[in-house]
Amino acid sequence: MAEAMIRLEAVTKTYQGAVNPAVDSLSLEIPRGEVVVLVGPSGCGKTTILKMINRLIEPTSGVIELDGRDVTSVEPHVLRRGIGYVIQQIGLFPHRTIADNIAAVPGLLGWDKGRIEQRVDELVELVGLDPEMAQRYPASLSGGQQQRAGVARALAADPPVLLMDEPFGAVDPIVRSRLQEELLRLQDRLAKTIVFVTHDIDEAIKVGDRVAILNIGGMLEQYAPPDELLREPANEFVAGFLGEDRGLKRLSLIPLTSVNLVRGPMVNVTGTVEEASSVMRQEGTEWVGVLEGDRLLGWLWNTDLDGKSTVADCVPRRFRATIQAAASMREALDAVVNTRNQAAVVLEGDRYLGMVFLDQISEGLLS
Amino acid sequence: MIDWEWITDQGDQIWERTVEHVTLTVIAVVVGLLVSALLALVALRNKRTYAPITWTSGVLYTIPSIALFVLLVPFTGLSLLTAEIGLVSYTLLILVRNIVAGIDGVSPSVVEAARGVGYTDRGILRRVQIPLALPVIVAGIRVAAVTTVGLVTVTFIVGYGGYGFFIRRGLARDFPTEILLGVALSALLAVVVDLSLVAAERALTPWARSKATEE
Numbered sequence: 283m284a285e286a287m288i289r290l291e292a293v294t295k296t297y298q299g300a301v302n303p304a305v306d307s308l309s310l311e312i313p314r315g316e317v318v319v320l321v322g323p324s325g326c327g328k329t330t331i332l333k334m335i336n337r338l339i340e341p342t343s344g345v346i347e348l349d350g351r352d353v354t355s356v357e358p359h360v361l362r363r364g365i366g367y368v369i370q371q372i373g374l375f376p377h378r379t380i381a382d383n384i385a386a387v388p389g390l391l392g393w394d395k396g397r398i399e400q401r402v403d404e405l406v407e408l409v410g411l412d413p414e415m416a417q418r419y420p421a422s423l424s425g426g427q428q429q430r431a432g433v434a435r436a437l438a439a440d441p442p443v444l445l446m447d448e449p450f451g452a453v454d455p456i457v458r459s460r461l462q463e464e465l466l467r468l469q470d471r472l473a474k475t476i477v478f479v480t481h482d483i484d485e486a487i488k489v490g491d492r493v494a495i496l497n498i499g500g501m502l503e504q505y506a507p508p509d510e511l512l513r514e515p516a517n518e519f520v521a522g523f524l525g526e527d528r529g530l531k532r533l534s535l536i537p538l539t540s541v542n543l544v545r546g547p548m549v550n551v552t553g554t555v556e557e558a559s560s561v562m563r564q565e566g567t568e569w570v571g572v573l574e575g576d577r578l579l580g581w582l583w584n585t586d587l588d589g590k591s592t593v594a595d596c597v598p599r600r601f602r603a604t605i606q607a608a609a610s611m612r613e614a615l616d617a618v619v620n621t622r623n624q625a626a627v628v629l630e631g632d633r634y635l636g637m638v639f640l641d642q643i644s645e646g647l648l649s
Numbered sequence: 650m651i652d653w654e655w656i657t658d659q660g661d662q663i664w665e666r667t668v669e670h671v672t673l674t675v676i677a678v679v680v681g682l683l684v685s686a687l688l689a690l691v692a693l694r695n696k697r698t699y700a701p702i703t704w705t706s707g708v709l710y711t712i713p714s715i716a717l718f719v720l721l722v723p724f725t726g727l728s729l730l731t732a733e734i735g736l737v738s739y740t741l742l743i744l745v746r747n748i749v750a751g752i753d754g755v756s757p758s759v760v761e762a763a764r765g766v767g768y769t770d771r772g773i774l775r776r777v778q779i780p781l782a783l784p785v786i787v788a789g790i791r792v793a794a795v796t797t798v799g800l801v802t803v804t805f806i807v808g809y810g811g812y813g814f815f816i817r818r819g820l821a822r823d824f825p826t827e828i829l830l831g832v833a834l835s836a837l838l839a840v841v842v843d844l845s846l847v848a849a850e851r852a853l854t855p856w857a858r859s860k861a862t863e864e
Contacts, residue, residue, distance in 0.1 A: 373761060
C-alpha cells in the first residue's frame, strides 16, 4: 500500500443523545493517489466518517491525520479550503453563475482575477462542460451538468484530497454511469486521493481502487481492492452485501485481454474448399471462419461449401457475437451466452484477434 | 365636486409634503430594517429567542396607530422621534419574520456546501444566506414600506403627517377636495414605492429570474 494520505486512528463518534456510537473506534489508512470507497447500508456511519475528515463533524475521540498533520491543528475553514468537497445535492450556489461557483475556493484563497479566470476556463473544459454554460446560473443546467460543475468547484484550487459524498446519487443511471467513467478518466490524469461514499456496491466496485465495507455503527468489515473482496469476502456480511452475483461482478473487473484467446477454425478467403474442410476436421467443428488478411469476413457452414471449389465462391455469414478487445470479461460472457455456438469473436477495431469461449471465461475467474 | 383650480394652486405645498412623507417613510423603513436585522440575527443564533421576539413585535403591531402616537407623546413629545418610534414599531413584525424565514429557507445543502468549501460562518451569512434570502426579505420590505406610507398620514397627530396634512386640514375645513388630494397622493406614493422595490429586487437577484424562465 502506498504511503497514507489520510489516517484515522481509533476514531469514535457518538452523537448527542445517542446510545450507540455512529462510528466505533475506526482505524483506516487511505493511500495517497487512490480512490477509496466507503460503502455500507444506511446507518453505517460512512457519511459521518467523511465529514470528520474535513471537520464538518468533530469526532468524540480519536485522531485524524491529513498528510501527516492532525486535522485539528488548523482552523476548520482553512482546512476545508485545502480539501475538495462534492455532495449528492450538489449544493451549487444558485445565486452565482457556474463560473463564479467554480471560482469559490480560489476566491476565498485570494487568487488574483486573471488567475481565477484562467483556472475556471481550464476546469470547465476538464469536466466536459460547454464553455457557454460558464455564464449561466445553476438552475438552467441539467442534473448531470450541475454535478460536473460541482466536481469542477471541488477541483478548483487543485487540492490533493477530494471528498465525495454520494456524488452521483441524484442523477439517472445512464448519466451516473457516464459520470463514473469521467471521474475515472479524470483520476488517471490527476491522481488525487479520493474518499468516495456510496451505498451502491456496484459503484464502489467500479470506481474504487480500494473498498471499505462498513456495517452498522461504523464497524469496518473488510478493506481491500474490489477484486480481492469479490474473490475472498471476509465474512457473511461482506458476502451478503456483495450479492449473489459476486462472480459476475468480478468478471466486470477482469479485462478480456487477460485470457488466452483461441485462434478458432479459420481459413483465408483465398483458400480452397479442401483447406477449409481440413481446418474443420482438425478443430472438430462444422463451421469455419473466413479471414481476409487479418480482417474477419464471416463464417460458413460446412454445407455452404458443397459443390464449390474455393472459399471465395461462398457468401460468408455474419458473426452475431463480436466484441472489442477493450471490453471486460463480463461483456464477453454476455456476448457468448447470446450465441448458439458459445463463442464470441474478439476484434480490435477491424482486426481479428481470436475467439473467446465459455471455458476461457470461467478459467479467467479461477486465475 | 372636485375643485381642480384649487389643486393647481397647491404646487409648493404638495412638493413640501411629498418631501416630508418620503423622508418619514425612508427613515422608518431603514431604521426598521436595521433593528429587524439585529433581532433576526439574535433569533437565528438562538432559536429560543425567536418566539419572544415575534410575540413582542406582534403585540406592537396590534396597537392601533393613533393610540400608539398618543401614548408616546408624554415621553417623547410632539417630535420626529415620536413619529418614527411609532412607524418603526409597525415594520418590525413583518421584517423580522421575513428575514428569519428567508435565511431559514436557504437550502441546507447549499449552506453545507458553503461550509465544506471553506466559508466561515460570517462568510456564509454574508455571501450565501443573505443573497439567497433577498427575495423573501425584499417581499417583507415591500409590505413594510407600503404600510408605512399609509401610516405616515396618521403622524399629523404629532405634528407631521406628510400628505396627512391635507387630510387633516380638509377634515377641519370640511373641504372634500383637499381630503381626496391627501388620500390620492398617499395611495400613489405607495404604488411608486412598491414598484421601485420590485425593480430593485429584480436588479439584485438576476439568478431568480433565470430560474423563473426555466420552469
